[in-house]
Amino acid sequence: MAFDVNALRHPKERIYGALMLWIGALVWLAVAAGAVLSQAFRIAILPAAIYLVVIWLVLTIARVLIRAHMFGHHVLVGPDQFPHIHAMVEEGARRLGLAEAPMTFVYNSQGVMNAFALRLIGKQRYVWIASALIDADTDEQLRFVIGHELGHHVAGHLDALPHVVRLAGFLIPALGPAYSRARELTCDRI
Template sequence: MNFDISQVKHPKEKLYGSIMLAVGVLIWALVIGFIMLSLLRGQLYAAMLALIYFAAFWLFSYWARALTRAYMMGHFVMVGPDQFPHIHRMVEDGARALGLREIPQTFVYNSSGVLNAMALRLVGRQRYIWLTSALLDADNDEQVRFVIGHELGHHVAGHLDEPWSYLRFPGHIVPFLGAAYSRGRELTCDRIGAFVARDLQAARTGLQMLACGSVRLNAQMNPDSFQKQEQMVPGISGFFLKIVSHYPRHTRRVEAVTQWYKTQPAASQPIRPSFAPRPA
């Protein structure tokens, strides 16, 4: 199964991403038009005030990312050929399978029990992946590979790329639109994670682990039973919880990735992983 991001992107990401882009471009056009009109009318105060706000926002964002990078370098553990090499090879294999030119720098950090992973772009063009210690402790290697694939998905799908992220940013002022777009992106990345893992069971249980979080119960998880819980979610209250959330329900994510994976005829072909399985 060759990777093609246009074929893998979830329809909801395509829909809400297009709406976010259209709304963002419109709002940016109105702002730029206001500044130009102010300059033409000689209203330098209004134009300068708008430019100062933009400059302050950019400087704050840049400084926050620079501080985050500095903290990461001093407090997290960078994965590499000589540091957790099996995780490094997972990232390399996944990046190669997805066609990423640059392999993201991967870091492990002490999450104090929180299961999570993140994809980031900070200062410069370098891409990053963060993996929490709790997630690595709870998941087996196949599930970790799915999680790594999910985070690589944010990079290969362009979710963190400029200028598109800036162009879409004003779309967040539309109620519920930003959350809907975020949910669509997560469903896309679940597909990419499954593509990298080439293991539906790992994808399903990897998602279920976010709800379970138990190392002891990991091998006993039944994703079929968990997926059936999606049918038990109350319609009205479930809908209101969904529209304010930036992440789909765990049960919905298991259901969605299962439905997609089963439509991929060559999904079971291995990626030729080079990492050694973790001892039992």
Template sequence: MENVVDHMRHSKERLYGRLMMIFGAAIWGLFAVGLVLAAVTGAYSVVAVLAVYIVYGLLIWLAIIIGKFLTRAYIYGHYVLIGPQQFPYLHQMVVEGAAAVKLPEAPKAFVYNSGGLINAFALRLIGGRYIWLTSALIDADTDAQVRFVIGHELGHHAAGHLDWRQNLLKLPGWIVPFLGAAYSRSRELTCDRVGAYLAQDLDAARSGLQVLACGSARLNSAMNPQAFEEQEAMVPPIAGFIVHIFSFYPRLSRRVEEVTRYFQPANPATS
């Protein structure tokens, strides 16, 4: 099955994703070679140290699995599951979006009381794919903007960002300074493209990002996206660069600029 998201994958994600793969495979390989050499040469103290790391790794993996089981149990009792009989218009957005990006099945989507936090999340738990939408996000966004946000989260699933095999291979790459953060930022740019593709509405895509900055439905409806986009040029170069390289998310002004460039027919995405 063709992965339609591959056509929307940002060039920076392609680059940083490959680097994460290369560094990850190399570090895993060195670890395996070191273990074998230590065993062959009789350096059993080294083998013992490596064995301890393996045991700790397995314990961490077990803790993650248990955490996923517990999280799944919690959300069914405390969050609201979106479905044909519960917020059917949201359910339709999820189902149609999942079909458009060729996911084998629509993720289970939930709304929960966020206490004012405007956000959304994509995650893998025991039992499949999930999307969480905060109540404040639903209140602040229009239906078109919600469709963009849902599309963004579906993009994480369709682009393989939550695939445990790929993430395990790339895991050692996170120790390379700044590489993991750059890879994380590039994935967000890819998913903004997916959200814009599913929304088919540039204004909704831009305002769906802007509301994360202003946090107000009333203010967001009156925001000038061009003026907000132009703030990107006002970011101080040196301080902005330092903040940028440590951040796991791109600047919102940059994200609006990027999604505008991608969505405009006169400027087809080639980067």
């Protein structure tokens, strides 16, 4: 039986996510309509396009640098390094229906307990696990943290287009944090 993320999706994530999508879509449409209807549109289109290209270029370079830092300073989890964590990630990805397990890295966290999921360039998925989690937690607790981070990938929380559309919704006080918390609850359920 295939894994159905929607069966575990928190109800408030559905509500807040839809609300943020609608608000974001309306704001982006209003910005586009304002730009098209503006007399200054013809004058501002070239500088706006240049700004967008520069922003895209800076973000792409930042992602490449983060990836280079990750490969240069973190330990890649695999069959030879942290094999028990590698097995947990592989099993979790398989159970959640991911076609490929995310590349998982352990980083020196200086005692801070944290883990997070990210997607940098293309479709490659990553999970970062703090070294303090491995030292302080049991295997069951670590399995929960890995499942939570895999949940972000399987629930689509790292997909670029919906995130860009929802950006305007974060301007509404309390809506952005409520949506973020609902996504975390979804991943806890996963």
